[in-house]
Amino acid sequence: MTTIETSRSQYAQIAGLVRRRIADGTYPAGAALPSEDRLADELGVSRPTVNKALVILRNTGEIKVRRGAGTVVRSLPTIFRDAKKRYAARNQGTGAGEVEVSRHALKSSTTYREIGQATPPPAVAEILGLAEGELTLLRSRILYADGEPIQIADSYIPWRVAEGIADLFKENAGRGGSYGRLADAGHPVTRFAEDVTVRMPTDDEQRTLELEPTQPVFEICHVAYSHDHPIEVCMHVMTGHLWKLHYEWDDPTHEQDA
Template sequence: MAILPAYARIAGELRELIRDGTYPPGTRLPTIGRLCDVHGVSEIVIRQAFALLRTEGLVETRRGGGTVVRGRPPARRLAMERYRAETAPAAVPATSFTVDHQITWRDYRLDRSYSRHRADEELSALFAVEPGTLLLRRYFVFWARGEPQQISTNYLPWSLVEGTPVADPDREPWPGGTPAQLAFLGHPATRVEEAVRSRMPTREEADTLRMGTGVPVLTITRRMFSGDRVLEVCRDIVLPADRVVLDYAIDL
């Protein structure tokens, strides 16, 4: 059995103490000096151990605050059922995002940027339209309780939304989200397809979502159909992987 380097062994011990709750979220880890004394190693070894834990997204180092255990309770995406919140009549405003995060409309914030965009090869294939077809591009950052939680870049055919309230960013957030907007336009969604991948975030994504070092993102490419026609493409929904659980139920 290979002998681990000292920094990896120490990181492993700290990792287990974090996972078993000895160091719960928000707890400051022992100082570098204290860990040097306990393990009989130099400062550089402890710094390497901390660096490894940071790349795993378990801790963050705060200026003047030491190294602290990160903690973000995961939101739960009910992938097969979540869109029902946007298609069923509701007594209060809601979207699938507010349901995921169990927040009220008052705790929900949506930053947005709208522009017209020509379909590239990938978008034209997803929409099953000619390359160069004019689309409405909508870039959203979703907030819950004052924290950014999700980025979404979605596209709608310009011919469908031109001159309608759906193309007006001042109408957002729209109760019921995109399914409600498609229904408003006379084309209720009848099918949703999602493809899930994982990757490391871009610098912009990590900054926007206030992510810790070393945390990957889940990216979801979504298509909404009305009958046989694709009327919305999200490329992509971007979610920090340490804040979300994807739940799937398959009836056989």
């Protein structure tokens, strides 16, 4: 018998109850929840009340509706993205996107949506310093962890730089990825910058990343510099509730302290 306090709204109480059952393992990670009807029966409340409770947990990402699987408990951990380490890893032949996923012992996979010539978004063209109408090579991909989409990454390299580098047109660009091939071609990447913003997902992003309209995404505009010129811009759109972004830096100015 479940005791429901009367001081809080009923659906908020039921959300709390489901949350406790997830925490104590009654509903394990990845498992399907009982149907709304069964929950309503068990708890002696109406089905719309159960539905309202589950909406709260869907908005926070604690549960998720998966096509064909019903409503399942979140199974992915918070994915720790160490910006410095993920790009340094290319020297060991590891792709940046795989660094976090393997850190958490998740199975990583990537789907390429497009590799080819493309007009970049105006913001990207501006960062790359492109002339009016100048084109880019676009490598557009979706990263999955244990089969769940966690990130869209659209990488833009000026066409005049990319066109002579055949490996950039393959899904697997070889050891060290795109940056490895850029280095081979005389464009070693020596500096990175990232701008992080948060916003609501577009309709397309909701579908691609399996998000509710109420779940925010991180947008990271990642810029790679070679010889002090921007050589690549990669726009990342990431499921906000799944990621923790990590940055660290030495502070050389402290010696000037009085």
